[in-house]
Amino acid sequence: MIKSMTGYGRGEAVGSGQQVTVEVKAVNHRYSEVVVRIPRTYMSLEEAIKKQFQKGVSRGRVDVFVNIEQLGEVNGKVKVDKNLALQYYQSLKELAEELSLPSDFSVHQFINLPEVITLTEEEEDLEALSELASKAAQKALDSLLSMRINEGTVLYEDLLNRIELIKDLTEKIKERAPLLVGEYRQKLQERLKEYLDQIPVDEQRVAIEVALFADRVSITEELVRLWSHLEQFEKALNLKEPVGRKLDFIIQEMNREVNTIGSKANDLEISRHVVNFKSELEKIREQVQNVE
Missing domain, CATH: 3.30.230.70 (GHMP Kinase, N-terminal domain)
Structure with a gap:
């Protein structure tokens, strides 16, 4: 999941x-x-x-x-630097004698002298x-x-629903694709009759033209690859390992196929399905950006 x-x-x-x-x-x-x-x-x-x-x-x-x-x-220890205090005492005593001042010192006076008395905290047990x-x-x-798992469950349900919508659009494109050649043949014959009027239509020439058209607008390979990508996407959703990058790559491949379908089909109805397909695919892409 x-x-x-x-x-x-x-x-x-x-x-x-x-x-x-x-x-x-x-x-x-x-x-x-x-x-x-x-x-x-x-x-x-x-x-x-x-x-x-x-x-x-x-x-x-x-x-x-x-x-x-x-x-x-916080437990700590008081440390008295006796040697330093003695040095302070000797220096102060000499200064008092030199200035002819009383040299009566008390212990309390040494408390505020720098570094005579220090408080050290006990070392922490790292x-x-x-x-x-x-x-x-x-x-x-x-x-x-x-x-992340809870949010992933919500993402999973949303992605599955959108994939189903895309599958439905793919089926509609697949159903529509075979009709394109027949419609083209009919339109071509109608135009030839309209412009040539009394001249007989060369059916062999029409057949060649229709065959070329059929080859040009064929989207069979793209539909096969697209359906394969959809199946891969669904399988990836159920894998246990992180699949965010894999899903992103599959989306890029689907987008490439549907763009090709839109450009080759040259049909209004298929174009409408392609637009809806790309709209749903973009929503899926945005959601996949949240997947690990």
């Missing part, structure tokens, strides 16, 4: 004091393109997430948005975070694929 290229998905995973949220949006694209947007701090997780979506989506542009949120308090991100990404991917 075919799948649509458009869709949206969302997934969350919580653990180790963190919550990972992954949102994904997919739109039409000629090829497969996955773009992951993730906070710079966690860029190391980008490639794994990208590959995860590339395995599930074979065609279309997929934008993946990853958000990582800390839950609760392996655990990677697992969380993978779970959230898979949920988002499953949600996206579900939506």
